[in-house]
Amino acid sequence: MTQKKEYLSKNQKIVLDIIEKSAQPMKAYSILFNVQKKGLKAPPQVYRALDKLVEIGKIHKIESRNAFIACRNSACTITNATAFSICESCEDVKEISSSKLSKYLSNFQDKEGMKFNKYNLEFFGLCKKCK
Amino acid sequence: MTQKKEYLSKNQKIVLDIIEKSAQPMKAYSILFNVQKKGLKAPPQVYRALDKLVEIGKIHKIESRNAFIACRNSACTITNATAFSICESCEDVKEISSSKLSKYLSNFQDKEGMKFNKYNLEFFGLCKKCK
DNA sequence: TATAACAATGTTATAATATAACAAATAATA
DNA sequence: TATTATTTGTTATATTATAACATTGTTATA
Ligand SMILES: [Zn+2]
Ligand SMILES: [Zn+2]
Ligand SMILES: [Zn+2]
Ligand SMILES: [Zn+2]
Numbered sequence: 001m002t003q004k005k006e007y008l009s010k011n012q013k014i015v016l017d018i019i020e021k022s023a024q025p026m027k028a029y030s031i032l033f034n035v036q037k038k039g040l041k042a043p044p045q046v047y048r049a050l051d052k053l054v055e056i057g058k059i060h061k062i063e064s065r066n067a068f069i070a071c072r073n074s075a076c077t078i079t080n081a082t083a084f085s086i087c088e089s090c091e092d093v094k095e096i097s098s099s100k101l102s103k104y105l106s107n108f109q110d111k112e113g114m115k116f117n118k119y120n121l122e123f124f125g126l127c128k129k130c131k
Numbered sequence: 132m133t134q135k136k137e138y139l140s141k142n143q144k145i146v147l148d149i150i151e152k153s154a155q156p157m158k159a160y161s162i163l164f165n166v167q168k169k170g171l172k173a174p175p176q177v178y179r180a181l182d183k184l185v186e187i188g189k190i191h192k193i194e195s196r197n198a199f200i201a202c203r204n205s206a207c208t209i210t211n212a213t214a215f216s217i218c219e220s221c222e223d224v225k226e227i228s229s230s231k232l233s234k235y236l237s238n239f240q241d242k243e244g245m246k247f248n249k250y251n252l253e254f255f256g257l258c259k260k261c262k
Numbered sequence: 263t264a265t266a267a268c269a270a271t272g273t274t275a276t277a278a279t280a281t282a283a284c285a286a287a288t289a290a291t292a
Numbered sequence: 293t294a295t296t297a298t299t300t301g302t303t304a305t306a307t308t309a310t311a312a313c314a315t316t317g318t319t320a321t322a
Contacts (some may be wrong), residue, residue, distance in 0.1 A: 009270060028308065042273060047309065063194035064251065066279095066308065080255075085241055096241055104235060108254075110216055110227055116254035120195065123239075123247035124211075140299060159279065173302060178280065197279065197308095 008052075014038050015049035016070070019059055025067030025093050062086070062093055064122050073097035080118040081106065087127035096123070139183075145169050146180035147201070150190055156198030156224050193217070193224055195253050204228035211249040212237065218258035227254070 008016065018034050019026055026034075032046045040046060050068055053059040057076045059068050062084060069084075072095045076082060083096040083105075105119055139147060149165050150157055157165075163177045171177060181199055184190040188207045190199050193215060200215075203226045207213060214227040214236075232252075240246055 011271070040272095043309070044273085044311090045271070048270085063253075085245065085247060094241070098239075098241075101239060105252075105254075108229075108232060110225070110229075110254075112259065114216065114256065114259070116216060116256040118255040119252060120255075121236075121252045122194075122250060123236075123241075124249040124251075125245065125247040128243060128245070142300070171300095174280070175282090175302085176300070179299085 008058075009049075011040060011045055012049045012052055014040060015046060016053055016058055019053075019068055020070040022070075024091070025062045025065055025069040027065075027067050031068070060084075060095070060120075062122065063120060064124075065091070065093070067093075069093055069095065071095065075099075075102070079106075082119070083121040083123070085123045085125065085127075087130055088124050089126055089130035092127050092129075096121075139189075140180075142171060142176055143180045143183055145171060146177060147184055147189055150184075150199055151201040153201075155222070156193045156196055156200040158196075158198050162199070191215075191226070191251075193253065194251060195255075196222070196224070198224075200224055200226065202226065206230075206233070210237075213250070214252040214254070216254045216256065216258075218261055219255050220257055220261035223258050223260075227252075 014035050015031060018031060028043070028046055028050060031050075032040065032043060035046065040049075050059070050061075054061055054068070057071055057080070059070050060076070060082050061068055064086070075097065076095075079102065081102055083098070083101060085094045085096055086092070101121075105121065106117055107115070109115055145166050146162060149162055159174070159177055159181060162181075163171065163174060166177065171180075181190070181192075185192055185199070188202055188211070190201050191207070191213050192199055195217070206228065207226075210233065212233055214229070214232060216225050216227055217223070236250055236252070237248055238246070
């Protein structure tokens with residue numbers, strides 16, 4: 001899961017490092033605040049790193065939250081297909097890695113018979129603690 | 132599908148009307164520009180209407196695009212469960228209404244046995260025209 | 263080693279998206 | 293009518309994201 005880290009640039013490593021240390025999704029400007037001590041002073045430095053890390057699948061963007069989370073599912077790097085559960089009370093986010101689900105969605109066809117290998121699924125509800 | 136329109140407020144009707152006239156998702160500030168001739172001058176007036184329309188299921192937010200599309204699937208009003216196909220080339224967006232898909236996702240359980248009645252799924256690919 | 267080509271970084275400014283806060287008008291209810 | 297709640301109007305500001313360009317670092321090869 002960390003095997004690609006050595007090919008990352010300095011800024012990409014710094015940004016990935018702080019996201020991986022967080023159990024929960026981080027917002028771009030919160031990341032920026034946290035990496036300022038390491039010399040990344042301006043938004044573009046953070047967003048560039050985020051873009052690259054998303055592109056190579058090391059992190060994912062939680063679209064409904066405008067936040068970024070480290071990937072915990074090695075299959076993602078290849079698939080561009082992601083699924084998450086989000087607690088609407090405590091905002092806890094978990095990446096779902098279910099080969100059954102991903103197979104089902106990858107094989108799904110719309111009314112015109114179209115298939116989509118790339119998708120993002122966000123489930124909402126209450127987590128165990130909050131229920 | 133339009134049965135609830137009479138209960139909407141003036142601004143909500145104006146905003147819904149313009150979104151329904153568009154085949155494709157509209158961005159909030161594009162909506163704002165279009166409704167200025169009707170007296171809605173400031174962002175909060177548009178965002179309030181959007182919030183309400185999303186809440187009652189008349190429109191949906193395409194999270195990956197920060198854009199809003201009219202609902203074409205009467206089941207949505209109840210379910211809070213949505214699925215879309217998005218063309219990465221021409222940005223064409225279609226709401227998917229597949230009872231098979233919605234049943235599958237509503238019944239999906241994560242590793243801890245949790246179920247989620249609410250979800251948003253965005254498929255990405257190339258539409259017929261762009262392929 | 264030079265030097266060209268390319269990639270990564272730094273920096274400033276600004277664009278695009280969204281909400282807070284409060285005042286005024288309107289509608290619903292008693 | 294008086295009371296209450298909802299909707300609207302308005303200003304200002306917060307949050308998220310990118311454009312543009314200068315600088316530095318790295319790699320390739322002449
Ligand atoms: Zn992942
Ligand atoms: Zn929770
Ligand atoms: Zn719908
Ligand atoms: Zn297309």
